[in-house]
Amino acid sequence: MEFFKRLLFLPESASAHGAGLDDLLVYVHLLMLVLFIGWFAFFVIAVYKHARSNNPKADYHGTRSHFSTYAEIGVAAIEGLLLLGFAVPLWAKAVDKFPEEKDAVVIQVIGQQFAWNAHYAGPDGKWGKQDIQFASSTNPFGIDANDADAKDDLTTLSNEPFFVPVGKEVICKISSMDVIHCFKIPLMRVTQDAVPGMSIPVHFKATRVGDFSITCAQLCGNGHSKMRGFFKVVDQAEYDKWFIARSKAGGAGAVLE
Amino acid sequence: MSESSHSHAADPAADHDHGHDLESHKKLYWAVGAALLVGTVVTVLARYMEFNSVSFTIAVAMFIATVKAFLVAGYFMHLISEKKAIYLTLGTTAAFLVGMVGLILWSDMDLPRGSQPKTHYVP
């Protein structure tokens, strides 16, 4: 399996669900490869054997074999198998089987031209009050700085790296404040459009520590290619340290000055 | 199927000489026109009745509109006695239209769990 994944040039996945997704990619490509080789071999032989120089007189009927029907049924069957065996359950896992919020790190992520911003509820676990009247490009989450719950909220703005702990479920609630962006972490095998007017959650569990980047995978203007977010996957202790320190520093309220 | 049984109704070629048929059709056209006017009035009245249920009112209004549409399409546009090719075309169109509306609405409702209209500003 690993061999095939290398063969497909896939960068090593860093999330728990990534492996299943890569498996599907491998199986589909194997199917494609088999089909292609089969057809292509037939093609080459047919063209060579039945070139005019080798076969001056054409046969009105050609072949009477029914092999093609079986091949077509076979293709349909394998596609059905991949569909029911892999794609549907994997998808269901991605969009339905969310971990409980209390067992997970919950982050609001909002895209803006051309930056990713993250917002944690802080140690109290309560989101500060948010309203559009406070929203601006420097306060993308529209946090009310005077709200008591907001005092310990933490935000990272303008592509500043945020932290997540390794081996723990992370839920990101993706939205956008202006145009459609797309929150894509190739190495985590996570992709979700950030649609303004909607908030759509995704979840993943990082399996190794390191620095990761967030691609914007939806054309969003002339800074689209520069819209790169970052996050660090660290162990729980380091995460806690960052979390507390960041929150003590005044959290969202301070950032908003 | 209906081609042979109804072809006299409105087919220009078939009933070219049937002046009498056309006379009776002219009466029908007036009657359909009157029915359409009545339908309009009934819809408007229904709107002022303020039935207690919104969906019921919508259903009534759309039902009347559909009946009216059927009258126009069926009689003025001679659809009740058209040729197979046209039924096929319109049937296909109707199917795709229903598919489009239905699937768009379905997509709009079936979202990943936990999705909501933007909540960031209004928690």
Place this chain on the structure above:
Amino acid sequence: MHTATTHAPSHGHGHADAHEHHEPGFWSKYVFSTDHKMIGIQYGMTALIFLFFGFLLMLAMRQQLAYPLKPIPIVGNFLAKALGDDMAKGGVMQADLYNAFGAMHGTIMVFLAIVPLAFGAFGNYVTPLQIGAPDMAFPRLNMASYHLYFWGGVVMLASFFVPGGAAKSGWTSYSPLATLADRDHLVNGQTMWLIGMVLLITSSLLGAVNFITTIIQLRAKGMTWMRLPFFVWAQFVTGFLLLLAFPPLEAAGIMQLVDNVLKTSFFLPSGLVTSGGPVPISGGGSPLLWQHLFWFLAHPEVYVLILPAMGVVSEIIANNTRKPLWGYKSMVYAVLGIGFLAFIVWAHHMYLTGMGTKISTFFQTTTMMISIPSVIILTALFISLWGGSIRFNTPMLFALAFLPMFGIGGLTGLPLGFNASDIYLHDSYYVIGHFHYVVAPGTIFGLFAGVYFWYPKATGRYMSELLGKIHFAGSFLCMNLIFAPMFVQGLRGMSRRMYDGGATYFGGGLGADPGILELNKVITHSAVLLGFFQLPFIFNFFWSLYAGKKVESDNPWSATTLDWQTPTPPPHGNFAVEPVVYRGPYEYSVPGAAKDFTPQSQPG
């Protein structure tokens, strides 16, 4: 009337046009012609020019991808002067220009090059001939379609020069970006794009009405449905796709136009905040509604791009294997199946906009289902080769190459069609590779094959075989060198529509592989080379008008279908005597027959 058109291949007078302006016939013959063949040629020439222009836009973009922030050679200074500093400061492509060129490359290729060439040109020229009709059912409507197309193209080209430049939100024009991108200019590129699209859509709709009516009503005596050449079937289904899928995009286009000009909020939700603060609009709209209406067209549209090419390829394969198409009937049912399913798969482009399990299962199931009829058609074409006596002329080479190329493009559609694997591949270069394999070495090759194939009918002369073969070999090699590396880039995680060619992502060493940026150079160089390999074609195309080998008969390829039973080139009204059809379209090498082909119109 007859003498006016019988002897002269229309564009043969190219050089004389200037002198002929006084001749009263010029306008009605070349501009306001209602003859389907002349209109076909008008479509063809205009579309080829747009094809080339679309390619040039892409060359400029490829240069930026391979050599970011270096001035564009040759045209850089010109662009800086013509489009201003915002677009090409010092001859260096700016991000806005990259986006504008990208959007216009997609738009031009799809709506102004391939569809007009495949449907407008081949459909117009060949369909009436193949069904034995004197012309299209509505000749003047046909002329109107071409003129609308032409003006739609002019509007698109003009949009490069309005303040803010051409549309730059991708050929998909997703709202809110398409509405917010140039909000300060009332007449901006996006507005022009929308007006141009409304013209093009109207043109296609009128064309579709005309084609379908023609095929239903004007088939010659004896031309039953199951005796129609496969090409005609492909055009018929294409017509229905255009007829029923385009209007929703027209509706959406009108709504986006109103959003842009009258500041409404059809596709804009409430609560938009940009750097300028909250956007002053009522809000309450739905950005996803645009995507649904767009893809409701755009997925059927991709079959509009491929089906006519499949039709062309089928004709050429039957002709050059000298035997009937294998499984003609199943091909017909398959093409009808594609036509039907094409309307209910569109949201596979929208898996990642947020979709629940049920709806995305529905769409990926239909997506997998639609791959089956494609497999059936391709398989039938493959098996048709078996037992043939294959002649390798230029049209046949292109037609043969079409098969594996479409195969690669189609097969790579499968991992995109499974929603779970699309999570990773979405919006990566894998997608770009996928669809270019289908449309570039696929459709374009099919259409090249058609040009070489019907050229003798339209002009009375062959195109040069030698130049044709050079064109083929070079194009085949370069196309693969361009598009195969894109799969690698995509699988490695590189996103599309990246002004810097992905440098931002791979610069930081965050687990990704900057090595694949090197592939950008390979691709770009191959694209330049591809351009050079088109020169033999362009030369061949014009040179053969005067110097090409003359055809020996009206049926130079010894073909069976009715298009070859006309005088060469066909006069106004096409057939000297009303043709009658006695048999199926591909009666080649009939056992016991005197010759290895039995034309459809041969009695007995």
Place this chain on the structure above:
Amino acid sequence: MEIPYTVKPRPDTGLYNAKVGIWLFLASEVMLFGALFSSYILLRVGAPDGFWPDVATGWPHGLLNIPIGTFNTAVLIISSVTVVMAWAALKQGDFSKFRRFMLVTLGCALGFLCIKTYEYNEKFTHYVIRMKDGTAVTGHLDINGHSPRFWTLATITDKKMTSVKVHVDVPNQFRYPVGMKRPEVSHEAGEHGGGEHAAREIKTADITFLQAFVPATGTFFAIYFTMTFLHGLHVFGGAMVLGYFTFFGRKMYESDPERMTNRIEVGGLFWHFVDLVWIFLFPVMYLL
């Protein structure tokens, strides 16, 4: 060869070319208006609270003029009857009767468009005004006795007006959101005596939003204007074609009556379709 079946039907389909053509065209029109209607449904169903006229109950409150709309519906229905009668007259060989019926049709078309223009104009002088305290009213501005079109808050501040006189609609049932909250309905207007319109002076400083009933005012007006305008264009186009045959059709009729009859049938089909669209537009926009 000449193009066959331009007048006589093709035996196996039973149809002449133009009839196939018009039905195909109408099929595409069905998809065009179908897409717009489905946009209407989607926008309405998905509208955030308060963004559609009174979404909370799903029942509108007189944003459009129902009596006039009803009258216009009747006008279109009558025109549909007269079109089909004109065709029948032609079929029976009575050209002058055809012409009379057609003139009635054209009169109806003109009437419809005039009424529609009047309705539009009425909307452009009708305003929605939201106040700082969260209330909202609708009505006409009164600027020295006449009521202007297309004003916005900016117009008033530019003119340095400290207050505007407004004839407030009574009862004022139009509700509009402030931010995302639904405002309380203003009952003030009623207290002022409850005539058709109660005049009221509103301070500029109190106003947060002032806009005529134009497309930009909200999604409802956006789709109302877009759809009815598009429909109006169809009425106009259809009337041009029918008018052409009415006034210049005699020659064709005399040389080839069947061809002319076919033309009228095809033109009539288009006209009925336009009527059909209105049959849905009217309840959907005015009543529901």
